[in-house]
Amino acid sequence: MLPSDWAMKFIIGTSRCYAVKNCRLLNFENSTYKNHRFFRNAVVLQLPNKETLKTDTKLPVVPPYISAKNVHNVNQSLSNEKKKDSSPNNVKQINTLNERKMNDPKILDDSTFTLRLINRIQHLSPSTAKYARLSIFGCKYLYKDIIVLLSAYKKSFFTDLSALTYAELELKYRLPLQLVRLTPILLCWPVPFTNFLLFPLAFMLPKYLLSEHFWTDEQLKEFWTKDLQNNFEHNVRVFEHLSLMAEECSDEMLLKWFRVIECLGAGGISPVDDIIQAIPVFTMYPYHFSTLPRQHITVLLKMYNMHRGWRRRVRLKKLAHFIQFMDKAIESEGGPNKLNDKQLQWACLFRGLNPFSSSRETLVLYIEDWIKISSKIDYDSLSCILHCQVLLALNRSENNMFRKTE
Template identity: 25%
Template sequence: MYPSKSFRLLFLDFKEVSGIKRKMADQGLKYSQLHYREMEKLRQFRRDIIKVIPVVLLSLPPFANYMVFVLMYFFPRQLLIRHFWTLEQQKEFMEIYHSLRAQVYPNAVKNLIKAVSKVPDKRLKNQLLQLGTKVQEGIHPEISQLYLVAKLFSGRPLEIRYVNARQMKILSQVMFLTPHLPTFIMRRRLRSHIMEIHHLDQALNILGVQNLSEDELRIACYVRGLNSVQLNAAECKEWLTKWVQLSKKLKDSEASLLLHSMVLLSTNYHNSRKSK
């Protein structure tokens, strides 16, 4: 993409985000009270800014900006934000990032099954064990199966406050967060980011999945753990509709289930589509 067009898109995003921030300040609104597209715009822009800050800092010393430009040319995925990617690069980089997080999906399911052994409720314990085992065997779970065990994710050992450090590192990678932080910081970031998605889901339920554009559908699925690059609009809509159906029924205290569902509802989805 031409740099001038990229900077123009970035500037337009900045203006839009500034307008949303003014609206929040003037009306005393919280993030969770915004419309879906406003919430999503803030989420995306914040991640873009976080990514670009190190590049800006690297370019501050005299003449360092020339080296930074060279590095950006050779490493666009690592150093540039989406405004400066071509459409082909956007698809390519999304697939690369997803392949990296998908590598930890099996371990996330494995650790979940291990943690279930500490659940005192035998009936719910068996239901969750069966669900996890089916995912390991390549079977895509139904939303109803996940909701049946939602209660288990609001207390020990599956609620975010009690998830062990190893699983937190894995789930951080699932959410594209660094796993190389102290445990208490990882725990706080995981809760913050999954609650953000939960609030987005509530706003999306009001807007209606059917009112999203194809690009919006694809991004929404991708953010929630699914590789949506090769899916068509109907497939994205089907998956996202079921996700929102689950999310809108969950309490804030059950957000850990939503976090684990990024793995459970994505691991075998493509295979389930092929088998139909």
């Protein structure tokens, strides 16, 4: 026998003489005897976990006392019942439950506590709950876009821009400027007691201190339409310069170009085939990159929201190449139909068309016409791609709202 058995027998034997007179001591004796039997046989019996005890499955009834000879039989009965429970139907039920747990958005979402806290705050002040949601989801979207941007920089460092997808090219063009807006907040964040002033100020001036990830849908529409309205004024000036420069040229190819200019001057929309036939004009004087006037270069920089500092022509050439790479990426990925709504809206906005006053089908047709022209442009006629939004979207009905505000 084990030493623990001798000790328990001694305790029980010495306490039996007082058990008749004291009921508490009798209860203590029974409890110690049961606990001793449980701990002695716990390793051998291998009882199931707590999770299985909560289920409705019937467990085997263990007798009050088990001798060492019958322990092996009990273990065999337990193993047989486990084999019965591990039937294919039960396994399927367990797998379906695990799949539900894994696909549950409450489990997958890391910010359940914060969202519950925001829902409680919403009853007290809905405006603070709204801005808290914007900050949480904005940080998530910003983090995802930064990861995509870093992968795009890594790919472009080792290979050419042609290896990038359209989403990576779009973020490579848009996100750096938005990160510049966030620099005051990122620099002042570690300073103590600045959050009380910094965050209210940022939400008061979201266009200048926050990126698009923290904007509401109304703010996004408002700011995008304002930017397009400013660009439309420069489009009109670019068209005036194009019509004045056409008078300085004399060639047979300019007859097709005059047809495009006259159609736009009359308030119509020039056909895509006429624009494609007039592309060789941009290889001649004065429409070539090297011969464009300085005033025209300045207006083009304003139209694309670029600074008017050093290396103007070089930066415009890089922008034209970048636009052509984006067009090729859209075409290689299945066309503009494969873009989501926000990507399609920004693509039309960047190419001079108002995306909020038209349907998705018209936006897709506009991008398809743009890609048809872009695919016919080579290195010598690269300046044509910078004027495509003037040639395609100047007299579109979607941009009429900007004409009325002139």
